[in-house]
Amino acid sequence: MQADRVExxxxxxxxxxxxxIWVGDEVIRRHCHEPASADQETxxxxxxxxxxxxxxxxxxxxxxFR
Numbered sequence: 001m002q003a004d005r006v007e008x009x010x011x012x013x014x015x016x017x018x019x020x021i022w023v024g025d026e027v028i029r030r031h032c033h034e035p036a037s038a039d040q041e042t043x044x045x046x047x048x049x050x051x052x053x054x055x056x057x058x059x060x061x062x063x064x065f066r
Contacts, residue, residue, distance in 0.1 A: 003056040006047045009066035010036065017043060019050050021058075028054055040065055 004022045011018040017032040032046045044063045051058045 001056050003051050003058045003062070005062040005064060006051060006058055007064045007066055008032075008043045008047050017046070019047050021051050021054060021056060023056060030054070 001023065004024065006022070007020045009018050009020075011031065014031060015036075017034055017038070019030045019032050021028040021030070030050050032043070032050065034042055034046055038046075043065065044060060047063050048058055048060060
């Protein structure tokens with residue numbers, strides 16, 4: 001199944017990264033424990049792996065950073 005988009009944002013309350021996967025109207029939220037200094041490529045790979053773990057494929061260009 002294809003995910004529409006993924007957003008990666010820093011969650012300062014939990015001190016980790018929050019990955020949101022949009023599939024239609026559904027949003028799946030997962031936390032990622034990459035360091036705060038992680039670069040976009042590292043976070044993009046984490047987002048792609050998280051989407052794949054949930055059973056979704058994703059175009060890497062559909063990863064948005066906030």
